[in-house]
Amino acid sequence: MDTKWKKFSRSLAVRVILNGLMIGCILIEMMLCLKIYDTEKKIDKTYTYKHADDFYGNTALQTDIIDAWEELFEFVIASNCQAKDSANAKEQERKLENAIGKFQYQLTMKDGNGKDKTISNCVNTSHDLNTFPIYNLYKGYLNGDTYIKDWTNYYVDSYTEKYEKDKGYAYMDEDFTNFTWLDINSIINGLCQENQAYSQYVAENIVENIQVYKDTIKECLYYFYYDDSNSNDKTITNNILKKLYSSMDKSFISTFKNRIADEYLEDKEYLTYDKTTGLVYSDDTECYYYMSQDNSIKCYDELTPKTRSRLEKEMDEQDKKQEPLTKEEKNTLIETISKAIYIGDNGLDSDAQILIPIAAVLGTPEEYTMYIGVDDALYQATQAVYMDQYSVTKEKADIIEKQERTYIFTLLGVLVFLGLVVLALLYVCGRKEGTEEIQYLAIDAWYTEIQVIFIILGIIAGIACMAMVADAFSYNPLLFSKENVLIVLMALALTAIILIEFLCSIVRKIKGGILFRQSILGRMLSVGQEKLYYGKTSKRIMFFYLVVGGAWLFFEYVGMCLSVYDSEHWLLIFMQLILVFLLASTAIFLHRYLHQWDQIRNGVKRIKAGEINYQIPTNDSKKLLNLFAKDINSLSEGLENAVDEMLKSEKLKTELISNVSHDIKTPLTSIITYVDLIKKEDVQPDKVKEYVEVLDQKSQRLKTLTDDLFEAAKATSGVMKMEATQIDLGSLVNQAIGEFSEKLEKSDLNVRNNIESDSFYVMADGKLTWRIMENLLGNVSKYALTGSRVYIDATDTGNMISLTIKNISNTELNISSEELMERFTRGDQSRNTEGSGLGLNIAQSLAALQGGEFHVEIDGDLFKAMLELPKAKTDII
Amino acid sequence: MxxxxxxxxxxxxxxxxxxxxxxxxxxxxxxxxxxxxxxxxxxxxxxxxxxxxxxxxxxxxxxxxxxxxxxxxxxxxxxxxxxxxxxxxxxxxxxxxxxxxxxxxxxxxxxxxxxxxxxxxxxGIAEKTTDNMVRTGGLEIDLSTHEVFVDGEQKKLTPVEFGILSFLAQNAGRVYSIHQIYEAVWNEPSVNTENTVSVHIRRIREKIEINAKEPKYVKVVWGVGYKVEKI
CATH class of the missing domain: 3.40.50.2300 (Response regulator)
Structure with missing residues (x-):
């Protein structure tokens, strides 16, 4: 079972099928998306508003109600702000009548007992508001929260956010927090009546006593003063401001600065307000700005002391001057406040900041209630038309929506199936029938991080792409043709397939246990391991630099981040100081280190050059290089001892050879001389003469033998001194032949010397080389076949010069060349003739002593002696 | 005695x-x-x-x-x-x-x-001294009479041998290669004549040295040439 399952799950067919399924699923998903897009497009949005029983389709009625509401609002304000019989109020009333026409309205106010008291209702008095309770009026339209909310959706930036069902009215809240109706009558009436004292009181009340209002009124005044192009006489506003507010006022300063910034393109950051002169100074352009009488901003390039004192005096006077507002100024103030109240309605380009608190001046919410009523008949008549249209389109939309839902469910189902397929794919990937080893594909060679980044980027790109499409679609569905959508979807499908393949690759790597090894980090660490962790000292230094450098970089980064807010942050400066310190200490460290290093290098060089008792200067510190230098010193001490030892033993050896030689030679001298003396005597009988002859011969031979023996001993023991110079091999051979000419002629040997002088130069000791030649030519003259030819040649073998002497032996050479080279061996096996049998051996030792080689070859009767000597570097003497 | x-x-x-x-x-x-x-x-x-x-x-x-x-x-x-x-x-x-x-x-x-x-x-030797006398150690060469004395004893040399010896003795201490010697004595370029010089040198040594193998006057500088020692 298990093996069967294994065989099945690892078969190629399963993998191919799963991959096919995966791709198929994704394509199906995309096709479904396209379908959903299609159906979505078909639904007519115009008729899809929420519920059938509201009046959303009935836009005409809706607009009328909104208009009426606005007019009512304005009327209330106008009728309260101005004298009832003023032209403006009349105008407002007329407008209201026009707008409200088909509706009814009611404005109620709570009295002291908490009872609603109608303060105004339809101008058309035929409508008795009391007989039109609000719920009746709004029956069918004002259907709870929905109405208010949706209405605000349509009336952009509307007044209201809240609708209190039980109270039946809406009021400003949240953003328009304090837009309320408190004391509107008293304040506004006071302001608007021609009662100066009261106006003054209100103005002061607003300006000074009511903290909340103060800033608002002020800002409103400034706003009008600076920005309202309609303001015909700014001088008055300026005077009001000067009278009411100190020149130190924050709002004034900030408004002033804003204006400068706008008009002169200054950066507000560089502007500073001087309270003594009332000037604004710019650090950037080095100008002094001031506000002239005509309300324009001007600037001095330079501030003379005279001007300064004048300005200071003015400012001082202005602050002291607490003149009451003139009539004209009061009017303007009231006008301004009134205007502020209208701002929202007039759609002036202002921000709520000014508007809202101005509204707050007007009182608290609960006191006033404003109603708008719609006639049932009117509603029925208008609504019926829209409802008909609506129901038809809604039916269509319902069918399409149902279809869309089906698509969506299918899409989800396929998505689940796709998930299962992907899981199965992850399970089987990397496996192959008949082997436990993970099978890798080319894609697996990619580093893990890159794959992960690809996956993340792919997902982000997919989501972003879809979000963008959805967003764009909601703005303008026409922008996206079916073809466009198809292309986007195909791209998404391709991305999804690639991502799944990447996922499979990562899973394969996990299965094979190479996820980390095949990552950039893993590679870096495995490289680092070899390079970083190989010495205690290097580890320590690396650790130091990692910690210090890391900490430094961290703080430097923090400092840089902070310096964004503060252009010269102390941390950054501090870190720079630390950097300087670090660099300096590194330099000092390096200097010391390198100095010591140089000392060691110099010392080692001197020791190498033979000055073995040289001591590198050291101290007592435990520093690395110091210890190293000490080690080298002790090493050179050891070396010195060894060399001394060697010299001593060599001296002993030399002395030994010399002494033994002396001790042998002394008795030999006696023997030879006395034999000679005997020879000179006329000894009888003749037999004795023969004996003496033998003694003479043998003593001479003993002499030769001793000489050669010591020569050989010296050559092999290394006692012999060698002085290599550049010598001409050709000349040397000629000289040697010259020395031997007599002996060679005696043996009737024809020497063919093929070495020309000045053609081969060797680095050798002339005397030692002569000794070799002497032995070789001696052998030739002794053992070569009489009347034969002797050939001497030389060849260049690269680093060596090879000299060859060939001759024909006069007796059969029945021993090997190796035996011939041994001491006391002679080719003829007879020891009767002169010679010690050491010649070739000595030649070999001497050749080795000069860094060369010597060997002989025997080919039948052909005797070949070969001498190799190091070639001289240049051929020019 | x-x-x-x-x-x-x-x-x-x-x-x-x-x-x-x-x-x-x-x-x-x-x-x-x-x-x-x-x-x-x-x-x-x-x-x-x-x-x-x-x-x-x-x-x-x-x-x-x-x-x-x-x-x-x-x-x-x-x-x-x-x-x-x-x-x-x-x-x-x-x-x-x-x-x-x-x-x-x-x-x-x-x-x-x-x-x-x-x-x-x-x-006695000092008395004999003339301008044409070359002397080194006990070796005296009379260039005018072509006579050679070693420690006062006259040695008989062939004209070539005398030429070589006098050439080397006149420049005592200096080493001359075989070629140089040949060219100086024979007065013609040397081509494959090396053996001639070295054989002559050996003969000179045999005549004027007490032990030819350990020459006192005419010395070999191996691989370079010959010289007469300046004593």
Whole structure:
């Protein structure tokens, strides 16, 4: 079972099928998306508003109600702000009548007992508001929260956010927090009546006593003063401001600065307000700005002391001057406040900041209630038309929506199936029938991080792409043709397939246990391991630099981040100081280190050059290089001892050879001389003469033998001194032949010397080389076949010069060349003739002593002696 | 009648030397070490000293140095020490000749004679000196008469041999290659004539040197050429 399952799950067919399924699923998903897009497009949005029983389709009625509401609002304000019989109020009333026409309205106010008291209702008095309770009026339209909310959706930036069902009215809240109706009558009436004292009181009340209002009124005044192009006489506003507010006022300063910034393109950051002169100074352009009488901003390039004192005096006077507002100024103030109240309605380009608190001046919410009523008949008549249209389109939309839902469910189902397929794919990937080893594909060679980044980027790109499409679609569905959508979807499908393949690759790597090894980090660490962790000292230094450098970089980064807010942050400066310190200490460290290093290098060089008792200067510190230098010193001490030892033993050896030689030679001298003396005597009988002859011969031979023996001993023991110079091999051979000419002629040997002088130069000791030649030519003259030819040649073998002497032996050479080279061996096996049998051996030792080689070859009767000597570097003497 | 001091601690050798020298008609005095030798030199009139090196009490090198402080009697060192540096040392401290043991009695006698000749005939040689005389050590070459004397004894050389010897002796101390010698003496370019020169040199040595194998005047510089030592 298990093996069967294994065989099945690892078969190629399963993998191919799963991959096919995966791709198929994704394509199906995309096709479904396209379908959903299609159906979505078909639904007519115009008729899809929420519920059938509201009046959303009935836009005409809706607009009328909104208009009426606005007019009512304005009327209330106008009728309260101005004298009832003023032209403006009349105008407002007329407008209201026009707008409200088909509706009814009611404005109620709570009295002291908490009872609603109608303060105004339809101008058309035929409508008795009391007989039109609000719920009746709004029956069918004002259907709870929905109405208010949706209405605000349509009336952009509307007044209201809240609708209190039980109270039946809406009021400003949240953003328009304090837009309320408190004391509107008293304040506004006071302001608007021609009662100066009261106006003054209100103005002061607003300006000074009511903290909340103060800033608002002020800002409103400034706003009008600076920005309202309609303001015909700014001088008055300026005077009001000067009278009411100190020149130190924050709002004034900030408004002033804003204006400068706008008009002169200054950066507000560089502007500073001087309270003594009332000037604004710019650090950037080095100008002094001031506000002239005509309300324009001007600037001095330079501030003379005279001007300064004048300005200071003015400012001082202005602050002291607490003149009451003139009539004209009061009017303007009231006008301004009134205007502020209208701002929202007039759609002036202002921000709520000014508007809202101005509204707050007007009182608290609960006191006033404003109603708008719609006639049932009117509603029925208008609504019926829209409802008909609506129901038809809604039916269509319902069918399409149902279809869309089906698509969506299918899409989800396929998505689940796709998930299962992907899981199965992850399970089987990397496996192959008949082997436990993970099978890798080319894609697996990619580093893990890159794959992960690809996956993340792919997902982000997919989501972003879809979000963008959805967003764009909601703005303008026409922008996206079916073809466009198809292309986007195909791209998404391709991305999804690639991502799944990447996922499979990562899973394969996990299965094979190479996820980390095949990552950039893993590679870096495995490289680092070899390079970083190989010495205690290097580890320590690396650790130091990692910690210090890391900490430094961290703080430097923090400092840089902070310096964004503060252009010269102390941390950054501090870190720079630390950097300087670090660099300096590194330099000092390096200097010391390198100095010591140089000392060691110099010392080692001197020791190498033979000055073995040289001591590198050291101290007592435990520093690395110091210890190293000490080690080298002790090493050179050891070396010195060894060399001394060697010299001593060599001296002993030399002395030994010399002494033994002396001790042998002394008795030999006696023997030879006395034999000679005997020879000179006329000894009888003749037999004795023969004996003496033998003694003479043998003593001479003993002499030769001793000489050669010591020569050989010296050559092999290394006692012999060698002085290599550049010598001409050709000349040397000629000289040697010259020395031997007599002996060679005696043996009737024809020497063919093929070495020309000045053609081969060797680095050798002339005397030692002569000794070799002497032995070789001696052998030739002794053992070569009489009347034969002797050939001497030389060849260049690269680093060596090879000299060859060939001759024909006069007796059969029945021993090997190796035996011939041994001491006391002679080719003829007879020891009767002169010679010690050491010649070739000595030649070999001497050749080795000069860094060369010597060997002989025997080919039948052909005797070949070969001498190799190091070639001289240049051929020019 | 020349008086020769044999300074030798080995009695048998000293005896043998005495026999040889007496046979040649010299009077022999003996010393067993350096100190005895010095004492004898103070008391007696001597013409030559044969000096061993390795002796008890005072060795031959030291004795030679002491003798040289006062006298210029010819000293021939006779030693078993045959190394080059031994010879150089001996000659440097003031010895006139160096003979290694075991020695050839004939050669030794020749060297003795030669030294005595030089020592006693020194004045006569000086008389003969002319501009055309080339001299180095005991070697004298008369360029006008083509005569060659070694320690006052005339040697017979062929014209070529004389040419080579006089050429080298005139430039004593300098090393000449075979080619240079040939070209200078034969006065024609040398082509494959090397052997000729070296054979001639050997013959010259055999004629003028006491022991041709250890030449005093005509020396080989192996691999370079030949020279006449400047003494």
């Amino acid at each position: 020349y008086r020769i001091l044999v300074c030798e601690d080995e009695k048998s050798i000293a005896d043998a030397l005495e026999i040889y020298l007496t046979n040649e008609g010299y009077e022999v005095l003996r010393a067993e070490n350096g100190i005895e030798a010095l004492e004898t030199i103070k008391k007696e009139e001597l013409h030559l000293i044969l000096m061993d090196i390795m002796m008890p009490k005072m060795d031959g090198i030291k004795a030679t140095m002491r003798i040289r402080e006062e006298k210029n009697i010819p000293i021939i060192i006779l030693s078993a020490k045959g190394e080059d540096y031994d010879k150089v040392l001996g000659l440097n401290v003031g010895a006139d000749d160096y003979v290694t043991k075991p020695f050839n009695p004939l050669e030794l006698l020749a060297r003795v004679k030669s030294q005595l000749r030089r020592y006693t005939n020194l004045g």
